[in-house]
Amino acid sequence: MSRAVDRDQLVEANAEFYAAFEAGDLDRMSAVWADGPYASGVTCVHPGWTRLRGRDEVLRSWALIMANTEYIQFVLTDVEADVYGEQAVVTCKENVLTAEQGGESGILAAGSIVATNVFVRVGGNWRLLVHHGSPILNDAEEQ
Amino acid sequence: MSRAVDRDQLVEANAEFYAAFEAGDLDRMSAVWADGPYASGVTCVHPGWTRLRGRDEVLRSWALIMANTEYIQFVLTDVEADVYGEQAVVTCKENVLTAEQGGESGILAAGSIVATNVFVRVGGNWRLLVHHGSPILNDAEEQ
Numbered sequence: 001m002s003r004a005v006d007r008d009q010l011v012e013a014n015a016e017f018y019a020a021f022e023a024g025d026l027d028r029m030s031a032v033w034a035d036g037p038y039a040s041g042v043t044c045v046h047p048g049w050t051r052l053r054g055r056d057e058v059l060r061s062w063a064l065i066m067a068n069t070e071y072i073q074f075v076l077t078d079v080e081a082d083v084y085g086e087q088a089v090v091t092c093k094e095n096v097l098t099a100e101q102g103g104e105s106g107i108l109a110a111g112s113i114v115a116t117n118v119f120v121r122v123g124g125n126w127r128l129l130v131h132h133g134s135p136i137l138n139d140a141e142e143q
Numbered sequence: 144m145s146r147a148v149d150r151d152q153l154v155e156a157n158a159e160f161y162a163a164f165e166a167g168d169l170d171r172m173s174a175v176w177a178d179g180p181y182a183s184g185v186t187c188v189h190p191g192w193t194r195l196r197g198r199d200e201v202l203r204s205w206a207l208i209m210a211n212t213e214y215i216q217f218v219l220t221d222v223e224a225d226v227y228g229e230q231a232v233v234t235c236k237e238n239v240l241t242a243e244q245g246g247e248s249g250i251l252a253a254g255s256i257v258a259t260n261v262f263v264r265v266g267g268n269w270r271l272l273v274h275h276g277s278p279i280l281n282d283a284e285e286q
Contacts, residue, residue, distance in 0.1 A: 041225040043234050043259070048280035051234050051257050053223060080196060082184040087230040089261060089273055091186050091194050114194050116186070116259060116275040118232060130232055132259040134277030137191035 006083045013126035014081065014090045014117055018074040024066045030059055034120055034127035045132040047113050071099040071108070088119040088126060094133065112136045149226045156269035157224065157233045157260055161217040167209045173202055177263055177270035188275040190256050214242040214251070231262040231269060237276065255279045 013032070020028035033042055039055040046065070052058050079092040094113040118130035156175070163171035176185055182198035189208070195201050218238040225232050237256040261273035 041227075041232065043223070043232070045234075045257050045259065045275075045277060048278070049257075050236065050255075050279050051221065051223075053234070078194065080184075080186070080194075084184075084230055084263065085228070087227055089184065089186070091188075091196070091273075093193065112193075114188050114192075114275075116188065116261075116273055118259075118261060118273075120227065130234075130259055130261075132188075132257075132275045132277065134188060134275065135191065136193045 003083060006088075007081050010081045010083060010088050010090060010119060010126050011079060013119060013128070014079070014092070015076070017117065017128055017131070018076065018094070021062075021066065021069075022072055022074060024069065026059070026063055026066060029062050029066070032128050033058065034122060034129045036122070038120055038122070038127070038129055041129060043130045043132075045134070047133045047135045068100060069098065071097075073097045086121040087129075088121070090117045090119065091115065092117075093136075146226060149231075150224050153224045153226060153231050153233060153262060153269050154222060156262060156271070157222070157235070158219070160260065160271055160274070161219065161237070164205075164209065164212075165215055165217060167212065169202070169206050169209060172205050172209070175271050176201065177265060177272045179265070181263055181265070181270070181272055184272060186273045186275075188277070190276045190278045211243060212241065214240075216240045229264045230272075231264070233260040233262065234258065235260075236279075 017032045020032055042055040042058050044052045044058040052061050075095040076092045081090045092115055094115055097110050099108050113133045114136055115133045119126040120129050160175045163175055185198040185201050187195045187201040195204050220236045222235040235258055237258055239254050240251055242251050256276045257279055258276045262269040263272050
């Protein structure tokens, strides 16, 4: 398989992670994350949180977050995707528009998150192994 | 090579990253990071910063940060290290004690950072490809 096809499929897998979150669909989110022998190494850092580790703990956090998110939309920018054999790293900026469950109607919050997403290729498909998202407090590009 | 030896060398490479920062030694820090064909994929997110990409840009940031750090000490806890062939992921909590250059004598700051460090094995040595550090604002373990 060519490197360009590898990379396209990787960018698509990365987009599906955010699409699953936007849809609030736990089945789709479960399918995004690596399973089987990789389950114990599944790791997630939500912005401002400490590390969650193990597929079950990570998916529980997503169930909770999605249940408490009324609306969320991502526009991804600065997407960089590098394939290293059967592993890959995607980094991107998440431009987020969100409303929390039970928040005042029409009140949205916007913010920028920087994300590192590590994927592994299993059975020809890229599955998410590590997600680390963090709030951008100090934008070096604007200094 | 056994998996246990792989992992020990990985944990040692991860510790050397923090030791190089503590020593304020740019040569040691340069040796930690991947080079050659990996140089363009070298990526670093300092806590609260946006993404820096490319070996040169990342090492420039370290030169700047180390020049402005009077004293820093790390105690790493919750270190998890997973080897996936020639790539590896280390996650840990950085318990940091620091003093900034020009700060009032004796004034130290302490904080907790969660870090994801992705390594590649080059010529038998683990080299750092991606570092993503972020401040812990919401400690789920304490909720």
